[in-house]
Amino acid sequence: MSESAGHAEGSLAALYETVRLLTDPGQLSAGQAVLVAASALLVGAVLWSCCGRQNKVKLRAEFTPGKVYFHAAPPVKAIPCLTPFGMKLETYLRMADIPYEPMYGRSRGPKGKIPWIEYNGEAKGDSGLIIEFLNREKGVDLNQSLSEADKAVSRAFTKMVEENTYWGLVRNRWIDNFDQLQELFEVPWFVMFLLRSVRGKVKQTLWAHGIGRHDKDDLEGIIEKDLKAISRFLGAKPYLMGDEPTEVDAAVFGQLSEICWANSDTYLHRIVTVDCPNLQAYCNRIKDRYWLDWDQLTKKSKKDQ
């Protein structure tokens, strides 16, 4: 017992020595100070990656029960919402006639992403899960005219455009055409430094997803095939699944609207406007039907204030 007590005392003494170094920075030499700073950063990074994942959202103090508070980035000159999932969700709300209050800001949702909504005092993230929730809550079914097989095809196209094509837009916007970002986001020049660090994170994300491992040509080939598939499936139909818009149109319009209006002078823009003119016509059709206030929203952006 005394031996282990002696060991314990010895280890405590060593620990105290270490702690002493940390508590009296004045005694540190330059080299030691560098070492302390580096290890503090490392410990902080480890803690953050373990615990800092779930996003703590700040909710409204008062809310109207049953009202949808829609959180997204504010409109810019190019487009009412810079994230395709925001365009999708807001288009869905308009298609489903669900009244909502836009809460334009930079806050992130409970899953660390945007857009997100507040409903009955609860925060909800992920446009797909939000749509399923609101369908149940508000008794909405935009797909009711579709056969079961068509609903399946509808889901397949939604997933392709959101889990594959989307990353082509991300890569183009954040990596290949990063210089255009400042103008698109309408931010002052010094914010670009912050955006550069985001760019590094985006590269890592693309790599982790898998699609970032392709070189530029391979990736552009993949995305081109996606867009042409949508164009060929759409054909001469007014909407993806037929004569009337359904849920998948919100998703596809979400992605294509970004390409049409917020991604100029790119191969994506060329494919949607020149190579596949039915896609451009499709985007205009949905914009004219559900976004009558497009000009009003985009003119009110900071650029003109």
Add this chain to the structure above:
Amino acid sequence: MSEFLGNAQGALAALYETLQASALLPVFTDPAQLSPGQAVLVAVSVLFVGTVLRNLWGGQRTNKVKLRAEFTPAINHPLIFFLGKVYYHAPPPVKAIPCLTPFGMKLETYLRMADIPYEPMYDWSIGPKGKIPWIEYNGEAMGDSGLIIEFLNREKGVDLNQSLSDADKAVSRAFTKMGEENTYWGGARYRWIDNFDTVHEVLEVSWIVKILGLLRPVRSTIRENMWAHGIGRHSRDEIEGIVEKDIKAVSTFLGAKPYLMGDEPTEADAAAFGQLSEVCFAFPGSYMERLVTVDCPNLQAYVNRMKNRYWPDWDELTSKTVPIS
């Protein structure tokens, strides 16, 4: 030239001086002199610097693959036409399934559907994009099952989709992407995160690997990848709900048809079979297996149909397995 050398020498001397003055040099040259506290700080900061460097450059480099010294090349000459040989790299078969990655099952099924002869190089080597499976062809390494299939279609003059209309080809692509970019992650989550204990049995790794926790880095990488992808931000129930809807969509679309797009198999069937075969045979007792075998019996029948047609040597392959040690 001598001026340059003189300058270089001067710069090195200055660097040495700085290191000496900053008391950092003793840290590197005579570790025995360090106190325990200093040793801890040095170790931690080396780890930190190493992690930063790795994140900046190491994690995203294209993989240097080791190619065969000799290979059977493709010769395209007006008088001689020799089909190049496909060397197919994937993990070796296990008792449960010929290939543990759905993209391997997909690629190998495609090779069999297209009647492209290939030589299996069963190993755990990683391809040029840091993933498996991969192939060697004409002395070049190629990665990504989708790009490989497109390449071989062009090279070998294959078109498994020739009977499909343009609209059907589009639908075919959509289902392929849904299965590979969405449903796939449900399987990864189940195998590597929620049921990590059984992964050692499925992979047939020896107890040493399990005790030493050598697969834990793979698990962390998958968790990171899923977070980056986005799907990893959902709760377990939410992910299972998403995967269930995907699988039911495939079942609904298949209906009573023998193959996804009609009476004959097409490219999408290689992809769908790739994902569903894993679920049927290498995810025992999972909610995914229940979906494919119980809730959607037409999917089970479809998987068996593909297996019987293109994998008559399944039993032979899976009984010859050698545990990983």
